[in-house]
Amino acid sequence: MSGNDIWQELLSGNKRFAEGNPTHPNQSIARRQEMAKGQNPRAAVLACADSRVSPEIVFDQGLGDLFVVRVAGNVVNDPILGSLEYAVEHLGTRLIVVLGHQRCGAVAAACAGGEAPGHIGSLVQALAPAVDKISASEEGRVDWVAKENVRMMAKSLRSCGPILEKWVRQGKLEVAGAFYDLDTGAVEIVE
Ligand SMILES: [Zn+2]
Numbered sequence: 790m791s792g793n794d795i796w797q798e799l800l801s802g803n804k805r806f807a808e809g810n811p812t813h814p815n816q817s818i819a820r821r822q823e824m825a826k827g828q829n830p831r832a833a834v835l836a837c838a839d840s841r842v843s844p845e846i847v848f849d850q851g852l853g854d855l856f857v858v859r860v861a862g863n864v865v866n867d868p869i870l871g872s873l874e875y876a877v878e879h880l881g882t883r884l885i886v887v888l889g890h891q892r893c894g895a896v897a898a899a900c901a902g903g904e905a906p907g908h909i910g911s912l913v914q915a916l917a918p919a920v921d922k923i924s925a926s927e928e929g930r931v932d933w934v935a936k937e938n939v940r941m942m943a944k945s946l947r948s949c950g951p952i953l954e955k956w957v958r959q960g961k962l963e964v965a966g967a968f969y970d971l972d973t974g975a976v977e978i979v980e
Pocket of ligand 1: 837838839861862890892893894895896
């Protein structure tokens with residue numbers, strides 16, 4: 790299956806979820822036993838840690854379907870990059886989805902500016918390039934910044950050598966950007 794075919798399947802799963810008709814696939818005991826022997830997840834998802842944006846639920850998937858990496862603000866750092874590279878290089882993943890979402894707390898903190906306590910500053914710093922791209926006077930700025938951040942992270946993954954860039958260049962890896970609407974449950978394609 791191509792990355793695009795897998796993406797269409799995930800979007801179908803999201804449609805089931807958003808409409809209240811999830812099928813909860815691949816969650817049986819048989820599936821669990823099959824997956825205990827090994828995994829080859831079709832897609833990797835880089836999502837926000839927000840408790841309302843669980844990729845397996847939002848895309849109506851089950852055990853062994855998604856390789857999920859989560860961090861507030863769905864930003865990329867080296868351990869996350871290494872995780873995604875592992876999924877592509879060793880597990881055969883052909884699609885990476887960067888999933889941002891509506892009213893993201895990390896993005897809101899980055900937009901608010903000022904001093905962030907503890908290590909939260911590192912998130913604010915990682916989100917700063919997207920914040921800088923959207924004018925402070927823009928209505929609904931937090932959501933626009935979240936979408937811009939998805940675009941930027943997807944772009945940086947596509948061009949990240951030596952592993953991801955190589956698979957993209959060979960046409961064996963798709964990197965999609967998407968935005969989850971908390972109100973409707975729908976995932977919108979950002980790029
Ligand atoms: Zn968030």
